[in-house]
Amino acid sequence: MSVYKLVCPACGNRMRIRNSEGQTPVFRSMYAQCTHIPCGATFSGSLSWDYALSPSGLDQPRLALPLAPSAVRKQAQQDFREHTDQLDLLDAVEATA
Ligand SMILES: [Zn+2]
Secondary structure: OEEEEEEOOOOOOEEEEEEEEEEEOOEEEEEEEEOOOOOOOEEEEEEEOOOEOOOOOOOOOOOOOOEOOHHHHHHHHHHHHOOOOOOOOEEEEEOOO
16 A cells, blocks of 8 residues: 655655645645755645545535546546656655554
Protein backbone atom coordinates (compact mmCIF):
# COMPACT_ATOMS: atom_id res chain seq x y z
CA MET A 1 0.00 0.00 0.00
CA SER A 2 1.27 3.47 -0.89
CA VAL A 3 0.77 6.66 1.07
CA TYR A 4 1.56 10.13 -0.19
CA LYS A 5 3.82 12.78 1.31
CA LEU A 6 3.83 16.45 0.48
CA VAL A 7 6.90 17.61 -1.43
CA CYS A 8 8.48 21.03 -0.80
CA PRO A 9 8.29 23.09 -4.01
CA ALA A 10 11.55 24.87 -3.06
CA CYS A 11 13.85 21.89 -2.47
CA GLY A 12 11.92 18.67 -3.16
CA ASN A 13 12.19 17.27 0.37
CA ARG A 14 9.24 16.27 2.51
CA MET A 15 6.92 18.82 4.06
CA ARG A 16 4.90 18.45 7.23
CA ILE A 17 1.38 19.86 7.51
CA ARG A 18 1.52 22.12 10.58
CA ASN A 19 -2.13 23.04 10.69
CA SER A 20 -5.24 22.69 8.58
CA GLU A 21 -8.79 23.91 8.81
CA GLY A 22 -11.83 22.52 7.05
CA GLN A 23 -13.67 25.40 5.39
CA THR A 24 -16.33 23.19 3.81
CA PRO A 25 -16.70 19.38 3.54
CA VAL A 26 -14.73 19.52 0.28
CA PHE A 27 -12.26 22.36 0.90
CA ARG A 28 -9.47 22.52 3.51
CA SER A 29 -6.91 25.29 4.11
CA MET A 30 -3.45 23.98 5.02
CA TYR A 31 -0.16 25.32 6.33
CA ALA A 32 2.98 23.27 5.73
CA GLN A 33 6.66 23.46 6.63
CA CYS A 34 9.60 21.86 4.86
CA THR A 35 11.34 19.26 7.09
CA HIS A 36 14.75 19.88 5.42
CA ILE A 37 16.31 22.20 8.05
CA PRO A 38 18.55 24.21 5.67
CA CYS A 39 15.44 25.01 3.59
CA GLY A 40 12.72 25.36 6.24
CA ALA A 41 10.28 27.07 3.84
CA THR A 42 6.65 27.39 4.94
CA PHE A 43 3.61 27.48 2.69
CA SER A 44 -0.13 27.99 2.78
CA GLY A 45 -2.39 26.19 0.38
CA SER A 46 -5.52 24.16 0.08
CA LEU A 47 -6.95 20.75 -0.70
CA SER A 48 -10.24 20.31 -2.50
CA TRP A 49 -12.31 17.42 -3.79
CA ASP A 50 -13.84 18.29 -7.14
CA TYR A 51 -15.68 15.24 -8.46
CA ALA A 52 -16.84 11.78 -7.53
CA LEU A 53 -15.18 9.08 -9.62
CA SER A 54 -17.59 6.54 -8.16
CA PRO A 55 -20.49 7.34 -5.81
CA SER A 56 -20.54 6.47 -2.10
CA GLY A 57 -21.98 3.11 -1.17
CA LEU A 58 -23.86 4.68 1.79
CA ASP A 59 -27.65 5.10 1.64
CA GLN A 60 -27.39 8.71 2.82
CA PRO A 61 -23.89 10.13 2.28
CA ARG A 62 -23.21 13.47 4.00
CA LEU A 63 -22.51 15.01 0.62
CA ALA A 64 -22.57 13.90 -3.00
CA LEU A 65 -20.25 15.54 -5.51
CA PRO A 66 -21.08 15.64 -9.21
CA LEU A 67 -19.82 12.65 -11.14
CA ALA A 68 -16.62 13.48 -13.00
CA PRO A 69 -16.80 14.10 -16.74
CA SER A 70 -15.73 11.07 -18.76
CA ALA A 71 -12.37 12.67 -19.64
CA VAL A 72 -11.53 13.05 -15.93
CA ARG A 73 -12.53 9.46 -15.16
CA LYS A 74 -10.46 8.21 -18.09
CA GLN A 75 -7.42 10.16 -16.83
CA ALA A 76 -7.93 8.78 -13.30
CA GLN A 77 -7.93 5.21 -14.63
CA GLN A 78 -4.64 5.91 -16.41
CA ASP A 79 -3.12 7.51 -13.28
CA PHE A 80 -4.11 4.53 -11.12
CA ARG A 81 -2.31 2.22 -13.54
CA GLU A 82 0.83 4.33 -13.96
CA HIS A 83 2.47 4.36 -10.53
CA THR A 84 5.56 6.13 -11.87
CA ASP A 85 3.59 9.18 -13.00
CA GLN A 86 3.61 11.16 -9.73
CA LEU A 87 2.77 14.83 -9.47
CA ASP A 88 5.51 17.12 -8.16
CA LEU A 89 3.23 18.18 -5.31
CA LEU A 90 3.05 14.68 -3.83
CA ASP A 91 5.47 11.81 -3.50
CA ALA A 92 4.49 8.19 -3.00
CA VAL A 93 6.22 6.14 -0.30
CA GLU A 94 5.60 2.58 0.71
CA ALA A 95 3.82 2.30 4.05
CA THR A 96 5.75 0.42 6.71
CA ALA A 97 2.80 -0.37 8.99
ZN1 LIG B 1 12.27 22.72 1.28
